[in-house]
Amino acid sequence: MAFRQKHLLGIEPLHPTEITTILDVADSYVDLNRQANKHSDALAGMTQINMFFENSTRTQSSFELAGKRLGADVMNMAMQASSIKKGETLIDTALTLNAMHPDLLVVRHPHSGAVDLLAQKVNCAVLNAGDGRHEHPTQALLDALTIRRAKGRLHRLSIAICGDIAHSRVARSNLILLGKMENRVRLVGPPTLIPAGMNELGCEVYEDMEEGLKDVDVVMMLRLQKERMDGGFIPSEREYFHRYGLDAAKLAHAKDDAIVMHPGPMNRGVEIDGTIADDINRSVIQEQVEMGVAVRMAAMDLLARNLRAEKAAANTGVMA
Amino acid sequence: MSVFINARLIDPETLTDTFGWLRVENGVIAETGTGTPPKGDIIDCGGKCLAPGIVDLGVKVSEPGERHKESFASAGRAAAAGGVTTIVTRPDTLNAIDTPEVLEFVERRAATDAIVHVKHMSALTKDRAGHEMVEIGFMKDAGAVAFTDCDHVVENTKVLQRCMTYARSLGVLVIGHPQEPTLSKGAAVTSGKFASLRGLPAVSPMAERMAVDRDIALVEMTGVKYHFDQLSTARALPALERAKANGLDVTAGVSIHHLTLNEYDVGDYRTFFKVKPPLRSEDDRLAMVDAVASGLIDIISSMHTPQDEESKRLPFEEAASGAVALETLLPAAMRLVHAEQITLPALFRAMSLNPAKRLGLDCGRLSVGAPADFVLFDPEAPFVMDRSKLHSKSKNTPFDGARMQGKIKGTWVAGIRVFDAT
Numbered sequence: 001m002a003f004r005q006k007h008l009l010g011i012e013p014l015h016p017t018e019i020t021t022i023l024d025v026a027d028s029y030v031d032l033n034r035q036a037n038k039h040s041d042a043l044a045g046m047t048q049i050n051m052f053f054e055n056s057t058r059t060q061s062s063f064e065l066a067g068k069r070l071g072a073d074v075m076n077m078a079m080q081a082s083s084i085k086k087g088e089t090l091i092d093t094a095l096t097l098n099a100m101h102p103d104l105l106v107v108r109h110p111h112s113g114a115v116d117l118l119a120q121k122v123n124c125a126v127l128n129a130g131d132g133r134h135e136h137p138t139q140a141l142l143d144a145l146t147i148r149r150a151k152g153r154l155h156r157l158s159i160a161i162c163g164d165i166a167h168s169r170v171a172r173s174n175l176i177l178l179g180k181m182e183n184r185v186r187l188v189g190p191p192t193l194i195p196a197g198m199n200e201l202g203c204e205v206y207e208d209m210e211e212g213l214k215d216v217d218v219v220m221m222l223r224l225q226k227e228r229m230d231g232g233f234i235p236s237e238r239e240y241f242h243r244y245g246l247d248a249a250k251l252a253h254a255k256d257d258a259i260v261m262h263p264g265p266m267n268r269g270v271e272i273d274g275t276i277a278d279d280i281n282r283s284v285i286q287e288q289v290e291m292g293v294a295v296r297m298a299a300m301d302l303l304a305r306n307l308r309a310e311k312a313a314a315n316t317g318v319m320a
Numbered sequence: 321m322s323v324f325i326n327a328r329l330i331d332p333e334t335l336t337d338t339f340g341w342l343r344v345e346n347g348v349i350a351e352t353g354t355g356t357p358p359k360g361d362i363i364d365c366g367g368k369c370l371a372p373g374i375v376d377l378g379v380k381v382s383e384p385g386e387r388h389k390e391s392f393a394s395a396g397r398a399a400a401a402g403g404v405t406t407i408v409t410r411p412d413t414l415n416a417i418d419t420p421e422v423l424e425f426v427e428r429r430a431a432t433d434a435i436v437h438v439k440h441m442s443a444l445t446k447d448r449a450g451h452e453m454v455e456i457g458f459m460k461d462a463g464a465v466a467f468t469d470c471d472h473v474v475e476n477t478k479v480l481q482r483c484m485t486y487a488r489s490l491g492v493l494v495i496g497h498p499q500e501p502t503l504s505k506g507a508a509v510t511s512g513k514f515a516s517l518r519g520l521p522a523v524s525p526m527a528e529r530m531a532v533d534r535d536i537a538l539v540e541m542t543g544v545k546y547h548f549d550q551l552s553t554a555r556a557l558p559a560l561e562r563a564k565a566n567g568l569d570v571t572a573g574v575s576i577h578h579l580t581l582n583e584y585d586v587g588d589y590r591t592f593f594k595v596k597p598p599l600r601s602e603d604d605r606l607a608m609v610d611a612v613a614s615g616l617i618d619i620i621s622s623m624h625t626p627q628d629e630e631s632k633r634l635p636f637e638e639a640a641s642g643a644v645a646l647e648t649l650l651p652a653a654m655r656l657v658h659a660e661q662i663t664l665p666a667l668f669r670a671m672s673l674n675p676a677k678r679l680g681l682d683c684g685r686l687s688v689g690a691p692a693d694f695v696l697f698d699p700e701a702p703f704v705m706d707r708s709k710l711h712s713k714s715k716n717t718p719f720d721g722a723r724m725q726g727k728i729k730g731t732w733v734a735g736i737r738v739f740d741a742t
Contacts, residue, residue: 012517091633111635112519113589132637133519172519196522197513 003302006310007119007126010135011176019177023145023154026291026298030145033069033294042301043072046103051093052129053079053109058264058289059129059139063106066296072104090114091121098122103307104300107131125303127296130169139263140173142295144181146288147218150259155182160212160254162188163222163244163271166195166233170263171222175203188212189244192233209244213253221246221262221272237270247273251282259284321345322735324694325357327365331686332372332669342370344692347734351688365696368729371668372684373405373436373693374649375675377573378470378495378549379624380642381407381438383429384422385414389714390626392426395646396434398711400731400739402647403695404622406437406683408675411448412470418443418454420462427463435738436731437693439679441466444483444494450474453483460492465679468495468549471596471641473531475501477538484542493678495547498531498556499523499597508637509598514583520636525553525600532556536563539570547678548572551617552597554607561616571678573619574608576645580652581605581718591632591639592718595623612670613662619678620670622649626714644712648719654699654726664699692735701727 002021005013032038048067052060060076067074079093088096090109097105098121105126107115112132119126130136148154159178165171165187178185185203187194199205206212213219224240234240246260260276260283268274277283325341329352341357343350351358376399382389390398399407409426411417417426423440430438442464446452449472456467467487473496474480487494507523509515515522532548536559539546551560551572563570577595582602586593593599611617625642632639645652653671656662676684683691707720731739 089630089633090635109635111637113637114635116588117633117635131519132635135519169519172517195516196511196524197516200513201517 004306005303006306008137008299008303009116009119009126009128011137011140011173011180012135014180016180019141019144019180022141022295022298022302023148025301026141026145026294029294029297030291033290038069039071040069041071042297043067043070043104043304046072046304047101048072048074048104048106048300049097049100049102050074050076050106051079051097051108052077053107053114054130055080056108056129059108062289062292063127063129063296066293066300067104069293070297070300072300090118094118094121098124104303125307127299127303133167133169133172135173136169137173138292138296138299139170140177141299142288142291143174143220143261143263144177145291145295146261146284147259149287149291150284151217157217158184158186158215159218159220160186160188160216161220161222162209162212162246164193164224165189165198165222166193167225168222174220175201179203186212186216190234190240209250210253213250216254217258219246219251219254219258219260221260223263223265224267224271241270245269245271245273246276248276251276258282261285261288263288321360322363323357323360324363324365324370326367327370327696328368329686330369330371330664330668332665332673333685333687335663335665335669337664342686344735347692347736349686349688349690349692352686368696368698369664370694370696371664372672372686372690373695373731373733374403374671375406375408375679375681375684376404376622376624376646376649377408377619377675377679378410378621379407379646380410380412380626382413382626383426389628390712392430392433392438394711394713395624396436396438398644398646399436400733401711401728403650403697403728403731404436404646405693405695405731405733406439406676406681407434408439408441408465408679410470411441411443411468412472416443416448417441418446418448420455420458423459423462423464436733437683439465439681441468441495443467444469445474445479448472450476450479453479453486456487456490456492460490464492466493466495466547469497470549471497473497473499473501477534481538481542484538484544484546488542488544491545493545493547495549496535498528498535498548498551500527500530503527503530507598508594509586510583510600512583512601514586518586518589523598525555525604528553528597529555529559532559536568536570539563539568543569545569550575550578550597550621550623552578552600552608553604557607557611557616564616571618571674573621574612574617575621575623576649576652577623577643577718578605579608579612579620580655585718589636591634591636592643592716592720594636594639594641595643596641609656609661613666615669618670618674620653620667621675622646626712627716628714632716642716644710644714644717646712647710648705648717648724650695650697650728651705651724651726652719654724657699658725692732694732695728696730697726697728699726701725703727
């Protein structure tokens with residue numbers, strides 16, 4: 001099997017063939033999800049706990065649905081309202097949960113690296129649902145699946161990631177994934193929202209949106225993360241929209257068949273014009289949501305297979 | 321009367337490394353020589369290095385307030401095991417050492433519990449809050465050897481100017497932490513490719529240069545004796561060089577971690593590598609090594625900062641900064657010697673002679689009349705660092721499992737052996 005990971009903590013540890021494996025399995029789940037009977041028993045008997053230390057509606061419901069469709073027992077824990085408030089440390093929370101014998105732990109945390117730390121302390125498979133400004137691997141995988149289905153391939157494409165790169169874990173995971181699959185990646189945004197050293201990571205950095213979009217196959221917009229900004233990154237939302245918001249005039253610089261993506265939730269009129277977002281010929285934003293469920297099913301399925309194999313090996317005394 | 325024979329005498333004053341003997345009487349070096357040694361209680365050094373004991377400027381002993389992290393007793397044992405014969409403590413305790421009463425308390429604790437010499441620094445402003453100066457005169461009379469707010473930068477330039485002016489009139493040494501405070505607020509690592517990939521809040525290395533520039537201007541204005549606790553970036557060095565050339569009474573230190581580790585050592589969010597200022601690029605590290613070798617940077621410190629497991633086993637941004645280093649200072653510094661980047665006498669100039677001179681202490685030398693504070697070490701002996709064997713109460717070392725070369729055999733304080741590895 002071409003997927004050897006115990007956890008899905010980020011795109012960085014994945015081999016390109018592992019990425020392809022996840023996407024191939026996800027394709028089959030897209031078909032399943034479109035049928036009347038959407039059930040599979042890939043996770044039958046397994047327990048999935050969703051631990052979200054940061055508010056999320058979209059990602060959490062996507063993971064929840066993915067788990068339920070695969071037959072897992074799914075539990076959601078709103079961590080903001082729980083023991084964290086009572087002063088429990090992340091590791092103690094992890095140990096407490098671990099004692100309940102979950103098989104899959106889906107974690108989102110506001111601090112970079114927190115999910116890695118947690119994964120060191122539990123016996124189950126951990127999926128990173130976003131850690132600080134570090135990684136959000138299932139988002140990058142669902143973006144990759146969307147691109148592959150729309151463009152027929154996931155290599156030698158020119159892709160512009162635009163907007164608030166600095167605060168975006170989505171941008172980092174996408175940058176790594178698209179680079180691993182041998183695409184040309186451009187980062188477009190105001191210099192205050194592009195972190196230092198990005199040009200050393202094998203991508204091109206553009207401060208001018210029209211220049212940055214020239215002849216690209218994919219335009220990936222990012223949400224302006226106002227809640228993560230502690231002051232003065234941009235002068236105003238209207239100036240931001242004027243210079244970096246995706247509208248028809250700016251999109252005209254991309255290839256004629258370029259697709260438009262956005263991880264949601266969108267700020268219409270801030271980073272994207274409503275008419276572009278709703279243009280069914282260009283926008284694949286709804287497909288991204290659909291692919292999200294399929295990719296998460298694929299990732300959990302593959303991790304569960306490795307988990308079962310490991311347990312079987314442990315039971316027979318054979319080294320995995 | 322004891323006689324150390326068969327020793328490689330590392331003399332930082334003459335910058336020599338000679339084979340010979342050394343006679344101690346009443347806790348003081350009485351005589352040194354190269355020929356036939358005199359009679360007495362013979363201590364055979366077995367051809368290994370005998371150097372003046374390390375004077376470690378900027379050690380955090382967590383008394384008062386956090387004795388579970390480090391006490392004077394445990395810090396003293398750790399120092400002895402690391403060849404450190406004089407600890408100079410930082411005032412960033414809970415509460416800060418900012419009144420003569422607190423200073424008297426730690427002096428008493430140190431005198432009864434520590435097996436090495438301990439000198440104390442005072443805070444520069446009350447509670448290290450940067451608003452009002454401490455009673456600098458009383459603190460000096462009570463024995464404070466320097467004044468510093470440690471990693472709390474005095475943001476208000478006017479307050480700092482007044483502190484410096486007042487300190488100048490008393491002739492005391494002020495120590496600052498060069499870091500532009502608003503730019504570095506909340507930062508956990510140095511900005512750049514690595515920080516961006518890891519998604520961690522970062523500070524530009526320029527924040528250090530800006531603070532160096534401000535502080536040097538204030539030194540020029542006030543004429544105070546000033547020391548930068550830690551420089552860590554190449555861009556800060558030209559300003560220091562100019563200030564020294566202009567005759568200002570300015571010196572600078574560097575921590576052992578900024579001489580031996582770089583930003584990539586943080587790897588996958590390893591919080592034992594979280595220090596303040598954050599680890600820098602490899603280019604910066606090499607510039608610091610060169611600056612120590614040339615003498616531009618005067619002092620190497622351990623910046624020993626004990627942290628318990630609870631404060632380190634957290635997500636990187638939330639984890640406490642600092643590393644214990646009393647016991648690893650010399651073996652880590654030996655990496656620079658083995659890499660032929662610095663000679664042993666020059667290393668001890670930065671670890672023993674210069675800090676002693678800067679604080680007006682008569683130790684840090686191997687000449688006749690100096691106190692018999694020594695470290696005996698085998699520069700070649702290899703070992704694998706095991707943090708569970710540290711004498712410190714806290715075990716937060718970045719060198720756990722590291723291969724090191726240079727083992728401490730013995731430590732003497734005022735002629736009395738306080739550590740024996742055999």
